[in-house]
Amino acid sequence: xxxxxxxxxxxxxxxxxxxxxxxxxxxxxxxxxxxxxxxxxxxxxxxxxxxxxxxxxxxxxxxxxxxxxxxxxxxxxxxxxxxxxxxxxxxxxxxxxxxxxxxxxxxxxxxxxxxxxxxxxxxxxxxxxxxxxxxxxxxxxxxxxxxxxxxxxxxxxxxxxxxxxxxxxxxxxxxxxxxxxxxxxxxxxxxxxxxxxxxxxxxxxxxxxxxxxxxxxxxxxxxxxxxxxxxxxxxxxxxxxxxxxxxxxxxxxxxxxxxxxxxxxxxxxxxxxxxxxxxxxxxxxxxxxxxxxxxxxxxxxxxxxxxxxxxxxxxxxxxxxxxxxxxxxxxxxxxxxxxxxxxxxxxxxxxxxxxxxxxxxxxxxxxxxxxxxxxxxxxxxxxxxxxxxxxxxxxxxxxxxxxxxxxxxxxxxxxxxxxxxxxxxxxxxxxxxxxxxxxxxxxxxxxxxxxxxxxxxxxxxxxxxxxxxxxxxxxxxxxxxxxxxxxxxxxxxxxxxxxxxxxxxxxxxxxxxxxxxxxxxxxxxxxxxxxxxxxxxxxxxxxxxxxxx
Numbered sequence: 001x002x003x004x005x006x007x008x009x010x011x012x013x014x015x016x017x018x019x020x021x022x023x024x025x026x027x028x029x030x031x032x033x034x035x036x037x038x039x040x041x042x043x044x045x046x047x048x049x050x051x052x053x054x055x056x057x058x059x060x061x062x063x064x065x066x067x068x069x070x071x072x073x074x075x076x077x078x079x080x081x082x083x084x085x086x087x088x089x090x091x092x093x094x095x096x097x098x099x100x101x102x103x104x105x106x107x108x109x110x111x112x113x114x115x116x117x118x119x120x121x122x123x124x125x126x127x128x129x130x131x132x133x134x135x136x137x138x139x140x141x142x143x144x145x146x147x148x149x150x151x152x153x154x155x156x157x158x159x160x161x162x163x164x165x166x167x168x169x170x171x172x173x174x175x176x177x178x179x180x181x182x183x184x185x186x187x188x189x190x191x192x193x194x195x196x197x198x199x200x201x202x203x204x205x206x207x208x209x210x211x212x213x214x215x216x217x218x219x220x221x222x223x224x225x226x227x228x229x230x231x232x233x234x235x236x237x238x239x240x241x242x243x244x245x246x247x248x249x250x251x252x253x254x255x256x257x258x259x260x261x262x263x264x265x266x267x268x269x270x271x272x273x274x275x276x277x278x279x280x281x282x283x284x285x286x287x288x289x290x291x292x293x294x295x296x297x298x299x300x301x302x303x304x305x306x307x308x309x310x311x312x313x314x315x316x317x318x319x320x321x322x323x324x325x326x327x328x329x330x331x332x333x334x335x336x337x338x339x340x341x342x343x344x345x346x347x348x349x350x351x352x353x354x355x356x357x358x359x360x361x362x363x364x365x366x367x368x369x370x371x372x373x374x375x376x377x378x379x380x381x382x383x384x385x386x387x388x389x390x391x392x393x394x395x396x397x398x399x400x401x402x403x404x405x406x407x408x409x410x411x412x413x414x415x416x417x418x419x420x421x422x423x424x425x426x427x428x429x430x431x432x433x434x435x436x437x438x439x440x441x442x443x444x445x446x447x448x449x450x451x452x453x454x455x456x457x458x459x460x461x462x463x464x465x466x467x468x469x470x471x472x473x474x475x476x477x478x479x480x481x482x483x484x485x486x487x488x489x490x491x492x493x494x495x496x497x498x499x500x501x502x503x504x505x506x507x508x509x510x511x512x513x514x515x516x517x518x519x520x521x522x523x524x525x526x527x528x529x530x531x532x533x534x535x536x537x538x539x540x541x542x543x544x545x546x547x548x549x
Contacts, residue, residue: 029091030055030220031188036075036088045071046244049088055187058214058221060231060252062267063241064464065435069224072241073190076222077115078105092188111141114181118193120173124165130176131161137183155179156209170332171202178209185217192224196462199331199491204535207234226464228271229494229537232256240264256543265544266466272539273469274498275476282321282501286485287343287375287453292316292352294338294509312338314509315352320453320485327496327517328489329532330506336489339506340457343487345371356453373402376446380458383438386430392416393426396445403449415444418481420474436467440474447482454486460495468495475499493536497521505529 029052036049046068053059061069074080076090078097090097092112097105109115117123125133130152135145148161155175165173174194181189191210195203211234214221225231231238232252239249240263248261259265294313300306313335320326330336341347343354345367354361361371376399379385386395393412400407408414413423419440430438439459446454456475460468472495478484490496496503496517503520505513505528513526524530 028093029053030057030093031076031222032089032091033072033076034089034091036072036086036090038071038075038080038084038086040081040084044244045084046075046086049075049244049246051239051246051249053188053220053222055220056214056218057237058211058223058235060223060225060235060238061241062225062228062231062238064226064267064466066243067241068244069226069241070192071244073115073192073222073224076190077109077113078102107141110137110181110186111184112186113188113190114184114186116174116177116181116189116191116194118196120170120177121165123177124173126165129162129164130159130168134161134176134180134183137180141184143184151179151183152176155182156205169202171198171206174198174202174206175209178206178213182213182217182219186219188220188222189214190222190224193226194223195230196225196227200493200532200535200537201331203230203491203537207537210234227537228256228267228465229539232537232539240267253540256540259544268539268543270465270469272543273465273472274494275469275472277325277476277499277501278480280323280325280479280501282324284322285319286322286324286356287320288353288355288358289316289318289343290353290355292339292342292354293350294335294342294347295350311350312509313342316509316511317352318504318511318514320487322452323483323485325479325485325499325501326487327500327503328487328506329491329493329496329503331532332491334506335509336506337457338509340377340455340487340489343455344375344377369402373399373449374452375455376449376451376453377455377457378439378442378446378459380461383430383435385442386438388430390429391426392428392430392441395430396426396441396448398445399449407449411448415448418447418478419444420470434467436463436470439463439467439471443471443474443478447478450482452485454484456486456488456490458490459488461490461492472498493521493533494538505532 031053034050036046038046049072061072063069075086076097080086088098131148134148134151138145152159152161155178157172157175159168159172195206198206210221213219223231223234235252237249237251238255239246240261242263248255248259248264255264256268259268292313293311293315296310296312298308298310316339328336338347342349345361348365356371356374359370361367396415397412412426416423416425421437421440433441460471463471488496488500500517503515503517504511507528513520513524513529520529521533524533
């Protein structure tokens with residue numbers, strides 16, 4: 001018996017089944033979780049989780065961060081932390097996984113049950129080739145590794161097995177992890193947020209791959225995600241989790257169009273939520289980018305070979321006017337991040353010029369003090385961009401050193417109030433806040449010196465749908481109250497549509513389309529923009545308590 005699987009008091013369920021409990025399924029379900037309950041350090045994290053899966057079925061487990069989705073998957077894999085105390089039954093075929101010891105579970109993991117983790121870079125060993133890591137799955141289970149190229153081709157990868165993880169893109173690394181998970185053709189595949197950090201076209205290809213594998217191999221797929229739009233076309237059934245409980249389970253179409261639980265209705269409405277930006281007439285040019293190119297030198301294969309280079313940004317020109325809300329979209333590797341660093345004065349230019357109000361953003365090869373004062377940035381990871389040792393008051397007042405005169409004494413309190421937080425929060429540490437609250441603090445830090453331009457770099461991509469909707473509404477209010485100008489960079493096209501007046505599409509280092517937001521979304525001119533829009537996941541039309549995207 002796993003060390004974490006100890007006797008745990010389950011209590012009296014009573015005559016009525018708890019909310020979210022589902023029927024038994026077919027006569028012989030492949031996976032049947034019944035009454036799964038778990039606590040970590042005395043805190044209950046899973047409560048009476050019950051669901052089933054048949055062979056060839058795709059079940060989506062959805063809900064906000066902290067709802068228990070990943071812990072449920074780890075329980076099925078027998079990977080709960082050692083401090084966990086759990087009870088219940090996890091039937092896999094005729095075997096109760098909850099009663100197996102670590103040795104028996106190791107025989108099942110990889111062979112009978114495969115798992116794809118959210119972040120492929122942390123799931124892969126950076127010191128070993130991808131071919132070696134895939135072959136290791138076979139060796140652990142006493143099987144002879146096949147020819148690696150064929151297995152890579154099976155997941156749509158045309159790369160050498162001798163490549164290392166850092167030599168691959170995010171989508172390619174995710175395909176390597178999928179290749180490892182399906183190498184021995186498991187009967188159950190668990191995919192934990194497999195597309196969260198991917199652009200829309202790569203996401204669509206990964207989802208199509210998972211769907212095809214589940215169909216051709218008759219493999220059950222447990223898809224864990226907080227994005228209902230992703231699973232709308234993927235799942236046969238959806239189970240919604242909240243606070244460690246399954247509150248509703250139903251076939252996909254039934255759950256989306258006729259949700260029974262209030263929390264499910266809130267998730268659906270938030271998934272299709274659009275912020276209402278105040279109408280605005282852009283003013284004079286604020287930021288002007290003229291013929292900008294950024295070129296990276298590449299390592300030589302041999303000392304005698306000619307120097308090589310890669311053009312990340314290729315002769316880009318555009319203007320952002322005062323009060324304008326501009327979006328920038330494109331696939332991973334198209335040059336968005338490099339261009340962003342150049343705008344912030346953090347990336348040397350090979351050629352061209354970037355000016356704010358006619359003054360260059362770079363002074364002697366470094367961002368000028370005036371550039372830093374007039375342009376602020378909100379990053380994707382609100383936790384990683386703060387020093388956890390400092391209190392909020394110090395964290396959000398960091399930009400004060402850019403001011404020529406001392407700030408008002410109540411500047412911190414005003415910034416906190418502006419983003420919907422309390423002045424009392426200034427005395428807390430960053431770990432005391434949720435993900436959405438941390439992103440509000442990041443916005444407060446960007447606002448506190450009243451910059452003229454804010455760059456939002458994937459600022460809501462890591463947030464749950466309800467928190468994302470709240471942050472987007474916050475930006476709309478701040479746009480009205482502070483007259484903000486921003487550049488909003490995201491791979492989520494529906495979010496970009498919600499908070500921009502104009503959108504630029506980037507491909508291979510070039511701006512291939514630049515148009516008003518609604519014009520781009522309704523009548524794109526380039527084939528590439530049309531492919532991006534077609535790849536974006538969408539909720540079906542006619543959903544209750546909200547509009548579809």
